[in-house]
Amino acid sequence: MNEESIVVGFVRGAHGVSGEFKVESASGHYEHIEKLAEVTLRRGDIEKKCKVESARKGNCTLFMKLAEINTPEEVRKYNGWEIEVPKKYAHPLEKDEWYFKDLKGCSLVWSGNGTAAIAAQQEIVGTVTDVLEGGAGYLLEVSISESCSVLADNIKYTSSGKTRKVFIPFSFQYVNAIDVKNKTIQLMHLWILE
Numbered sequence: 001m002n003e004e005s006i007v008v009g010f011v012r013g014a015h016g017v018s019g020e021f022k023v024e025s026a027s028g029h030y031e032h033i034e035k036l037a038e039v040t041l042r043r044g045d046i047e048k049k050c051k052v053e054s055a056r057k058g059n060c061t062l063f064m065k066l067a068e069i070n071t072p073e074e075v076r077k078y079n080g081w082e083i084e085v086p087k088k089y090a091h092p093l094e095k096d097e098w099y100f101k102d103l104k105g106c107s108l109v110w111s112g113n114g115t116a117a118i119a120a121q122q123e124i125v126g127t128v129t130d131v132l133e134g135g136a137g138y139l140l141e142v143s144i145s146e147s148c149s150v151l152a153d154n155i156k157y158t159s160s161g162k163t164r165k166v167f168i169p170f171s172f173q174y175v176n177a178i179d180v181k182n183k184t185i186q187l188m189h190l191w192i193l194e
Helices: 072-077
Strands: 005-014 021-025 038-043 046-057 062-066 082-086 107-110 123-133 138-144 165-169 175-179 184-187
Touching: 005 038, 005 072, 123 165
Parallel strands: 107 184
Antiparallel strands: 005 021, 005 082, 021 062, 038 046, 038 082, 046 062, 107 123, 123 138, 138 165, 175 184
């Protein structure tokens, strides 16, 4: 898509015999998905643009029918695919909410005292590479920066000499001052990277 897009849901199996399927919402909200006229189905680099023929609420789900998908067998081809739309059609964010896509690529910064500090006093300790669902909540996957001096003695490298990845709970106890505009997230405790 030319315009920045957001994943709003996932195809979760056929419903009936007409090509209708269940939608799992990425945000837990369905109202915005129910109003869509067009979506893009995506798996990796493969995408299929589709017109929405119908969308209706079910019990804790949404049922959707797309043009050109007319049988349960055709639905199975797309099971698990992401449903993307232009960002303006995604569920509106509330205070202290972010789109996962916006968190990816943010620099994880440390100021030495666990509080938000001016940029000159911050050191980049890593980069958020993904956001994953964990048992008790979401986790930030962080690639530790090779040039990080505050971790130089403690940082562990893989056998190939590359820095490692760590997982940090996405909670204000561990990260704060999330600024997706400037692509920074404040690390609250350095020990969590060990």
